[in-house]
Amino acid sequence: GAGVSQSPSNKVTEKGKDVELRCDPISGHTALYWYRQSLGQGLEFLIYFQGNSAPDKSGLPSDRFSAERTGGSVSTLTIQRTQQEDSAVYLCASSPSRDSTSTDTQYFGPGTRLTVL
Amino acid sequence: AQKVTQAQTEISVVEKEDVTLDCVYETRDTTYYLFWYKQPPSGELVFLIRRNSFDEQNEISGRYSWNFQKSTSSFNFTITASQVVDSAVYFCALLFAGGTSYGKLTFGQGTILTVHP
Helix, strand or coil, X not given: CCCCEEECCEXXXXXXXXXXXXXXCCCCCCEEEEEXXXXXXXXXXXXXXXXXXXXXXXXCCCCCEEEEEXXXXXXXXXXXXXXXXXXXXXEEEEECCXXXXXXXXXXXXXXXXEEEX | CCEEEXXXXXXXXXXXXXXXXXXXXXXCCCCEEEEEEEECCCCCCEEEEEEECCCCCCXXXXXXXXXXXXHHCEEEEEECCCCHHHCXXXXXXXXXXXXXXXXCEEECCCEEEEEEC
């Protein structure tokens, strides 16, 4: 079946603009995760959605970052007033987990490379 | 706190050589999960293997093998008879099954493997 898909694959924006990154998880997967990969910080957890539960936002670096998940499927990560330090690859993952104890294997999408000029 | 250390930043080998990628982890928890992911130049993180903390059996899959030793908190990955297609960044990751850490993979910094023809 289809894997995790993300769009756009590349995004170049100017400092101060807002951007939206989209993630389509694997069909049937109830858990969805966002990570960020940057040269200085490696791979960092951002946010985790599990079914209809309130998301775990503990990894979001600032209040300029937000994410939502509509209908338990597609997720959008929004970065407002982008800064140059937001430049990174944003990776989305999903897993089949059906309860809050999410220890299932996470399957990753190809990522969105964000460049803030 | 959880931590994963991949001390080898870059490894360069010639095709057909065996290569071992080291991974050392820190956690105070008794139940946890360890993973290896491969990130080829295309950028997508590809799942390779998952082990839980109660299963110390080594595993072999084709040219890949994994050595999990709780006594030394290590989960090393060996590629036998390496091939050019093995060139990628390899990440070791830790998932804790409890508290407020559900769903959060903690990644090592990654090891860049280059296999020369």
